[in-house]
Amino acid sequence: MPLHGQNVLLTGASMGIGERIARSLAKEGSNLILLARSEDKLLSLKDQLLQQHPGIKVVYRAADVGSHEAVDAVIQSVIEEMGHIDILINNASGARSRQCAATAQSPLQITNVPRSNIQAGLALGAPNAFYDLKIGDIQTMISTNINGPMFVTHSVLNRSMVSRNSGTILNITSVTGLEVPPFPGEAVYHSSKAAQEAFTNALRNELVGTDIKVLALRPGCVATNFHSLRVGHDKKMYDEFFEGYDPLVAEDVAGAAVYMLNQPLNISIKALDMVASAQRSLTIFDRKWNERHGN
Numbered sequence: 001m002p003l004h005g006q007n008v009l010l011t012g013a014s015m016g017i018g019e020r021i022a023r024s025l026a027k028e029g030s031n032l033i034l035l036a037r038s039e040d041k042l043l044s045l046k047d048q049l050l051q052q053h054p055g056i057k058v059v060y061r062a063a064d065v066g067s068h069e070a071v072d073a074v075i076q077s078v079i080e081e082m083g084h085i086d087i088l089i090n091n092a093s094g095a096r097s098r099q100c101a102a103t104a105q106s107p108l109q110i111t112n113v114p115r116s117n118i119q120a121g122l123a124l125g126a127p128n129a130f131y132d133l134k135i136g137d138i139q140t141m142i143s144t145n146i147n148g149p150m151f152v153t154h155s156v157l158n159r160s161m162v163s164r165n166s167g168t169i170l171n172i173t174s175v176t177g178l179e180v181p182p183f184p185g186e187a188v189y190h191s192s193k194a195a196q197e198a199f200t201n202a203l204r205n206e207l208v209g210t211d212i213k214v215l216a217l218r219p220g221c222v223a224t225n226f227h228s229l230r231v232g233h234d235k236k237m238y239d240e241f242f243e244g245y246d247p248l249v250a251e252d253v254a255g256a257a258v259y260m261l262n263q264p265l266n267i268s269i270k271a272l273d274m275v276a277s278a279q280r281s282l283t284i285f286d287r288k289w290n291e292r293h294g295n
């Protein structure tokens, strides 16, 4: 469906993949509702988008997706302002650097990361085993990655999509939702991404009889800021992590999201796995890729 003029609610819009999706959708002429916790970043992004694309509407709301009250109040207020929501993109994740801890760290790399660099906010406990994780870290991951998309989706369905009998819900999951990470410390993150996959599939079935599509986009390793954070901004470790190949960048994932959302009503790209060709699975990387391709 043409994205021009569509109202899109995007969570995790303040940085990384979400920010890039916002920029790509703005180019398509979509109206944007930007949601994350960092009000300053959202305001700055809103100003940039409106300057570059004066024909679109952009609003933002600062909220924690893990708080149902906050999320529902925000969605009520944006619907009052924008009228309705055509597209919901559940992209926010509390795993600022832990996704690719899940998707790409070899056991060697995990051991090499100083413990002090992978505390809460980064790997939230990795490389500890599950039983060593702090309960607070487990709760944060569950709140953001499981409760969050469910609360936002529940509110958007009730306040806009069901009564209109139309809409698209795109969940940004991860390749780790399907492949079990073979190293410690990722049980909760992996489980939360697997839960997003299950939620996506079950919801798609429940909404039979409506024109509401439910889709999953599963990135592999993407070079967002958290990779630098993951290794405590250690350039040597960062370079070793991507040695021999170029990972995806956020623009790549944004392009895939636009492709999925641009399909006509009668077509659903139900799920799309997107990795750098050198990333063959969660742990197998072609470190000779760039050498073979003259990069």
Ligand SMILES: NC(=O)c1ccc[n+]([C@@H]2O[C@H](COP(=O)([O-])OP(=O)(O)OC[C@H]3O[C@@H](n4cnc5c(N)ncnc54)[C@H](OP(=O)(O)O)[C@@H]3O)[C@@H](O)[C@H]2O)c1
Residues within 6 Å of the ligand: 011, 012, 013, 014, 015, 016, 017, 018, 035, 036, 037, 038, 039, 041, 063, 064, 065, 066, 090, 091, 092, 093, 094, 095, 096, 097, 099, 100, 103, 144, 172, 173, 174, 175, 218, 219, 220, 221, 222, 223, 224, 225, 226
């Ligand atoms: N990067 C990868 O390699 C990779 C791989 C596979 C899947 N993914 C998935 O792609 C999505 C985006 O990842 P990313 O790499 O762009 O991560 P990122 O750069 O860390 O961005 C995460 C975004 O989520 C927001 N956020 C975090 N906790 C939140 C909360 N409780 N409530 C509201 N917003 C919250 C953050 O903004 P605030 O801090 O301002 O709230 C930020 O905008 C995630 O779902 C992730 O699991 C990423």
